[in-house]
Amino acid sequence: MSDEVMVRVRGVHKSYGALEVLKGVDLDVRTGEVAVVLGPSGSGKSTLLRSINHLEKVDRGYVSVGGELVGYRRAGTRLHELKEREILKQRTQIGFVFQSFNLFPHLTALENVAYAPVASQGRPRRDVLPLARSLLERVGVGDKADAYPRQLSGGQQQRVAIARALALQPRLVLFDEPTSALDPELVGEVLDVMRDLARSGTTMIVVSHEIGFAREVADTVVFMDDGRIVEQGPPSEVLGAPRHERTKAFLAKVL
Numbered sequence: 001m002s003d004e005v006m007v008r009v010r011g012v013h014k015s016y017g018a019l020e021v022l023k024g025v026d027l028d029v030r031t032g033e034v035a036v037v038l039g040p041s042g043s044g045k046s047t048l049l050r051s052i053n054h055l056e057k058v059d060r061g062y063v064s065v066g067g068e069l070v071g072y073r074r075a076g077t078r079l080h081e082l083k084e085r086e087i088l089k090q091r092t093q094i095g096f097v098f099q100s101f102n103l104f105p106h107l108t109a110l111e112n113v114a115y116a117p118v119a120s121q122g123r124p125r126r127d128v129l130p131l132a133r134s135l136l137e138r139v140g141v142g143d144k145a146d147a148y149p150r151q152l153s154g155g156q157q158q159r160v161a162i163a164r165a166l167a168l169q170p171r172l173v174l175f176d177e178p179t180s181a182l183d184p185e186l187v188g189e190v191l192d193v194m195r196d197l198a199r200s201g202t203t204m205i206v207v208s209h210e211i212g213f214a215r216e217v218a219d220t221v222v223f224m225d226d227g228r229i230v231e232q233g234p235p236s237e238v239l240g241a242p243r244h245e246r247t248k249a250f251l252a253k254v255l
Contacts, residue, residue: 001032001219006172006203007052011061014047021047023227024061029172029220032201036214036235039224040250045207048224049174052205053094054087065094066171092120095165095173099181101157103149109136109160110145113167121168128167135163139193155186159193166197173197175206211254215239223247 007029014022022044029035037045050056052063054071062079063070071087072079082090103112113132117123136142139159141152149157158178165173175194179187191213198204198217208214214221214235221238223231223246231244242248 001030001201004031005029006031006033006066007205008064009048009052009061010063012048012051012058012063013060014044014051014056014058021227022051022058025224025227025229027222027229027232029203029205031203033219034198034204034206034217035220035222036218037205037207037222037224038209038211038214038250039230043224044227045224046176049176049205049207052172052174053091053096055096057081065090070094088120092116092168093171095168095170097158097161097165097173097175097178099177101149101154101161101181103157103160103164105149108146108148109141109152109163112149112160113164116164117167117169132163132167135166136160138166138196139163140189153186154182155189158182158186158190162190162193162197172203172205175204175208177207177209179208179210209254211239211251223250225250 005028009025009027012022012025025048039045047056051058052070057071062072070090072081104115107115110132113135114125114128117128118125133145136145139162141156141159144152144156179190182190191210195217218235220232221235222229223238225246231238231242231247238247239251242251
């Protein structure tokens with residue numbers, strides 16, 4: 001893990017009408033770091049994740065990835081939103097693995113993985129297909145290249161979705177509760193893939209309820225409650241000896 005900050009979140013606020021979901025969030029994630037974000041439902045975890053790749057526009061504050069503002073350009077003291085085309089280009093640097101897989105049902109596993117590099121990055125299909133095959137092998141579903149999503153288990157679909165996120169060769173991969181839609185016996189196979197990614201030095205921010213995974217794999221555990229980061233630090237501190245009463249109460253319920 002490097003000392004270089006890959007993700008910088010500063011003073012981020014986000015409201016939906018009268019409901020304030022993020023209340024001034026600050027977070028740094030270094031290159032090669034795995035940050036696992038924990039917290040009760042409604043604490044703002046997924047909104048924070050979606051703000052990092054500008055799927056949600058922040059009301060105040062900013063996010064930068066690799067030193068580049070996400071979704072905006074700075075002119076003097078003001079931020080101006082980028083055009084959609086420029087935002088989409090930025091998103092190719094940020095892989096996103098959703099809770100519900102979001103695979104194209106009419107494309108095979110191989111075609112799902114190859115789609116974004118060809119469509120978003122303009123890379124030649126003949127170059128992308130071998131990469132897509134190798135990524136399917138890497139996540140353990142190389143034998144499913146020609147299968148359609150409906151022919152795959154939930155765990156297999158999620159592993160294809162991880163391969164799809166990696167196909168863009170992103171700087172950063174975001175995971176939004178990647179195991180919560182899976183049957184319990186399929187959770188382990190997806191977490192195994194994520195462990196391998198962590199070992200390979202991929203910068204990852206993972207919103208999850210998997211405390212064991214956080215304890216084993218995270219460099220940093222971030223605990224959120226009511227739109228704020230309440231506590232953050234190494235797993236041994238946040239999970240082993242939490243300082244904040246809210247963190248203690250949450251862990252007492254889930255451990």
